[in-house]
Amino acid sequence: MNTIVVGQLQRQFQDYIVSLYQQGYLDNQFTELRKLQDEGSPDFVAEVVSLFFDDCAKLINDMSTSLERPDHVDFKQVDSGVHQLKGSSSSVGARRVKSVCIAFKECCDVQNREGCLRCLQQVDYEYKMLKTKLQDLFNLEQQILQAGGTIPQVSMN
Amino acid sequence: MGMETESQFHVLAVDDSLFDRKMIERLLQKSSCQVTTVDSGSKALEFLGLRVDDEDPNVLSTSPHIHQEVEINLIITDYCMPGMTGYDLLKKVKESAAFKSIPVVIMSSENVPARISRCLEEGAEEFFLKPVKLADLTKLKPHMMKTKLKKESEKPAKEEESEISKPGIEEEEAVIEILPLHQELESEQLETMVSSSSNKRKAMEEVISTDRSRPKYNDITTSV
Numbered sequence: 255m256n257t258i259v260v261g262q263l264q265r266q267f268q269d270y271i272v273s274l275y276q277q278g279y280l281d282n283q284f285t286e287l288r289k290l291q292d293e294g295s296p297d298f299v300a301e302v303v304s305l306f307f308d309d310c311a312k313l314i315n316d317m318s319t320s321l322e323r324p325d326h327v328d329f330k331q332v333d334s335g336v337h338q339l340k341g342s343s344s345s346v347g348a349r350r351v352k353s354v355c356i357a358f359k360e361c362c363d364v365q366n367r368e369g370c371l372r373c374l375q376q377v378d379y380e381y382k383m384l385k386t387k388l389q390d391l392f393n394l395e396q397q398i399l400q401a402g403g404t405i406p407q408v409s410m411n
Numbered sequence: 412m413g414m415e416t417e418s419q420f421h422v423l424a425v426d427d428s429l430f431d432r433k434m435i436e437r438l439l440q441k442s443s444c445q446v447t448t449v450d451s452g453s454k455a456l457e458f459l460g461l462r463v464d465d466e467d468p469n470v471l472s473t474s475p476h477i478h479q480e481v482e483i484n485l486i487i488t489d490y491c492m493p494g495m496t497g498y499d500l501l502k503k504v505k506e507s508a509a510f511k512s513i514p515v516v517i518m519s520s521e522n523v524p525a526r527i528s529r530c531l532e533e534g535a536e537e538f539f540l541k542p543v544k545l546a547d548l549t550k551l552k553p554h555m556m557k558t559k560l561k562k563e564s565e566k567p568a569k570e571e572e573s574e575i576s577k578p579g580i581e582e583e584e585a586v587i588e589i590l591p592l593h594q595e596l597e598s599e600q601l602e603t604m605v606s607s608s609s610n611k612r613k614a615m616e617e618v619i620s621t622d623r624s625r626p627k628y629n630d631i632t633t634s635v
Contacts, residue, residue, distance in 0.1 A: 286544050290437045298437055305430050341520045342430045345542040 255402030264406050267394045274391070275410050279384055284347025285410055300392055306346045310381040313339050314374060321370055332370060333362045339377065350380045420555045421445040421481060425455045425488035425500065426518075435487065435518070435543065442548040447481070452488070452495030456503060459483065459510055483513055484555040487539075490519035490526065498530060505534040514554035518543055 274280045291298040317335040320328040340355035354377045361369030395405050422444045424435045432448045439446045449455050486504060488497040495503075497517050505511045517530045520541040527538045536554045539547050 283542050286542070289545055290441050292441070295437060295440075302430070302433060302437075305433060309430055337520075338428065341428070341541060344520065345431070345434055 260398060260401045260403035263394065263398045263401060264403060267391070267398060268406050268408055270391060270394060271408050272410070274387055278349050279387055280347045281349040282347065282410065283345065287347060288407070303346060303388055306342050306348070307381060307385050309342055310339065310351070314378050317374055321367060321374065324367060327365070327367050329362055329365050333359070336362055348381070348384055351377060351384060354380055419443060419445050420484040421447070422485045422487055423455060423458060423483045424448045425452060425486065425492070425497065427451060427489065427492045431489060438543060438545060438548055441545060442551070452492060452497070452500035455486065455488065455500055461503070461507055461510065484558050485514050485516065485551055487516040487518060490517050490530070498533065501530060501533050501535055512558060514558060516551065
């Protein structure tokens with residue numbers, strides 16, 4: 255094991271994940287999620303995150319359909335979708351996605367179709383952005399493991 | 412039937428969301444619990460061995476065909492589910508002679524005080540706000556321990572417990588007093604509110620914590 259390489263990768267990982275927290279992509283709940291990963295469930299975070307992104311895609315698609323016709327919007331369906339999205343983004347620590355969901359819910363409550371459409375677009379953007387960021391993070395993890403190192407536990411205060 | 416093969420607790424987790432089921436399952440496993448997850452209240456009842464009468468949903472009977480092989484030490488359920496809500500499930504469990512002693516915990520992503528107090532009134536041991544954290548699950552052990560102890564020695568204290576939990580007026584007063592959420596109150600305020608009541612409720616001061624979820628008031632009888 256090349257300890258220098260591992261050390262560099264670990265620092266890179268640490269810096270990257272800290273930046274994700276600082277830029278508001280992730281919050282403390284993501285830390286909680288990482289606590290649940292161990293030797294018995296080494297891919298837990300990646301699995302859960304993947305489930306979350308699949309959920310995002312599906313829910314966004316369904317809500318898009320509901321919002322499509324200006325004269326016939328199913329706000330109940332949209333509300334249900336936002337509720338689910340807010341819940342799972344909260345559980346995963348996807349802070350920006352969750353923020354958009356809060357605004358989204360407000361638009362839905364007052365049946366503001368235009369507002370909903372804007373929020374829908376934003377939530378789509380945010381989840382995709384987070385997906386790329388986390389993919390980069392997981393890639394770094396893999397590199398560390400392949401180099402024979404261990405993944406640092408980063409605690410954010 | 413002999414003792415459980417392990418001293419591990421077995422939890423039945425109920426949630427209609429696959430994502431949430433995966434989360435709660437991992438949380439429970441990480442807390443050294445065995446977990447069974449189901450996606451609805453009716454499946455939970457089926458698993459327990461309760462048959463819901465199709466004609467009259469208010470009639471519950473223990474299915475003669477399903478012998479409950481697995482001992483469940485706790486049920487943790489989401490509140491918002493299509494069909495049977497977590498609250499409905501809670502009621503059905505508490506109304507069943509066979510399973511009312513199983514502690515039930517409710518989870519919800521929404522912080523609605525009226526909802527929380529209604530669940531606690533109906534017999535829920537705890538109410539967890541989602542996202543549930545590992546630290547929240549440490550609150551479950553005492554509740555699960557109680558059921559094990561009860562099973563090992565069927566104490567007459569059990570009858571006493573049900574007497575204490577039933578008096579009408581006192582029950583209402585207790586609920587009103589502990590209604591505000593702990594995160595909004597200092598613990599001193601809580602103690603002041605409680606201290607003006609009877610002895611039984613004075614004992615509650617010890618069990619009330621300033622966390623989001625809290626034990627139900629009739630926990631106090633365990634000391635007997």
